[in-house]
Amino acid sequence: MTIAEQYETGLEPLEVVDAELVEDDAAPGAGTVAVHDPAAAVLQALDTDAKQYLEDIRPKKTRDGYARDWKIWGEFHDWLAEQKGTRLPLSTVTVGTFVAFVVYLDQVVEAPPTTIERRITGVTSEARRRGFTVPKEVTVAARRALKPLRLDKERQKRGRGQAASLSPADLRAMAEAPHERKPLPTARSRRVYRVPELARLRDQALNALKVGVAGRNEEMALLDDCDIVAVDEGLMVSVPSVKGRPARKDPVTYGEHRSTCPVRCWQAYRAAKLAAGADPDGPAFLPVDQWGHQGTKRLSPDGVGRALARSAEYAGLTGRRITGHSARRTLVTLGIKSGKRVDKLRRQGGWSPNSPVFWEYVDEGAAFEDAPTEGIGL
Structure with missing residues (x-):
């Protein structure tokens, strides 16, 4: 008998329960009434x-x-x-x-x-x-x-191998090398391709700043001008969040050499790109074609990585795998050799506390610290 029929016959209606019947006899608790929990739903x-x-x-x-x-x-x-x-x-x-x-x-x-x-x-x-x-x-x-x-x-050897770290001499050689690409021996044209000055300044600033913040390719590509703020000590760089990693603020000080100083390289490149018509509130690093024409869209992550590898090629640094990731390794190895605090290096590059890759870089930088052969009379 339905509830409506019960009212028509004058009988008291049955109590209405807010529940779902479990009809599957094979289910646990078959035949029982499962009370609906709105909060759980x-x-x-x-x-x-x-x-x-x-x-x-x-x-x-x-x-x-x-x-x-x-x-x-x-x-x-x-x-x-x-x-x-x-x-x-x-x-x-x-x-x-x-x-x-x-x-x-x-x-x-x-x-x-x-x-x-x-x-x-x-x-x-x-x-x-x-x-x-x-x-x-x-x-x-x-x-x-x-x-x-x-x-x-x-x-x-099965893979491409790990990205190599760079020494200060390597970085200077990359920054100061003639930016030109010579033709392959099999090429018909013997023309030497020279990188435009604006692209050279960009690569100098990009590579120096990349080492300074141990930047990933994606992070450097997403930087805007407003993320790089000049302060008395140098630069304060707001590195954006990439792939769920937390954003961070990295202090970058003046370098010892003009060609590898992140602060002076950035200042020189920014002045040049603004003179070429770049938006002062736009992306930090912009593409430049072979004729020196500056684009308006930001440099891609692949372009960031190629900039460092290309500079290494121009400097004649062969025999090692130098990629965009080399900058991250370089900051840690050079920092450890110079006595920098491990926790500060880790925060600068945004590594997690238990990152095995970071501690591998630390070990590489400390390899000759109190070396077993040092001072033993050999």
């Missing part, structure tokens, strides 16, 4: 929306990379099923599966250690995004398995 909806929002604001390059990592995680499970005769679900993220994943990438795929480390990060992030549990001891075990591989020179 709202919280669940907010959690769902938050996860989607965080995924939407993640850079496309990162999303694509993690998706590729997850695909390789699936390929690893295909291989594991052939080896063991049993297929495990992709949600099985344990110490055993993660260490086996490292071994698979090393021995079967023959990936370089840096790529393996990236795969660990990508699979961990993607698994958690999908709601799977990844205990901390799992990632710790995987990186323990990876550690000896990173020290193996033959395995390091």
Whole structure:
């Protein structure tokens, strides 16, 4: 009998319960009434929306990379099923599966250690995004398995290798070298291409400031003029947030040499670019074509990285892998050699306290500090 029928017959209506019936006999608590909790429903909806929002604001390059990592995680499970005769679900993220994943990438795929480390990060992030549990001891075990591989020179040769750090002499040679590109021996034209003066000033300022703040390519590309403020001691640089990392303010002092001084290089470039018609409130670094014409859109992250590598090429620095990342390594190694505080170096470049890469740079800078062979009478 419906509630309306009960009113028509004069009977007292049944009590209406705000609940949902669980009809599946196989479900736990079958036959019971689950009381609806509005607060829990709202919280669940907010959690769902938050996860989607965080995924939407993640850079496309990162999303694509993690998706590729997850695909390789699936390929690893295909291989594991052939080896063991049993297929495990992709949600099985344990110490055993993660260490086996490292071994698979090393021995079967023959990936370089840096790529393996990236795969660990990508699979961990993607698994958690999908709601799977990844205990901390799992990632710790995987990186323990990876550690000896990173020290193996033959395995390091599989990839492009790590970016090399630069000495003060290297930086001066890069800043002072004639900015010109000579033709290849096989080229028909024997014309020597010379970089316009405005581009040369930009590269000097970009490279010097990049070392000064241990800047990532993306961070340097996003800098605006207003982010670089002149103060009595030099410059205060507001480095923007990139890929979820916190923004930071980095003090940059005057250098000892004009050609590598971040402050004077920036002042010279800014004056030149404003004279060429740049917006004083626009991007800090702008593209310049081969005829010296200045663009209006900001220099891309790839352009930032190429500027440093190109300057190294002009200076004849060969035999080492010098990339945009070399600037970050250089600040730490030179800073440690000069007795700078580790915590200040870490904050200047925006490294996390437990960053293994940062501590690797610290060890490199301190390699000759109180060296075992020093002062022992050899």
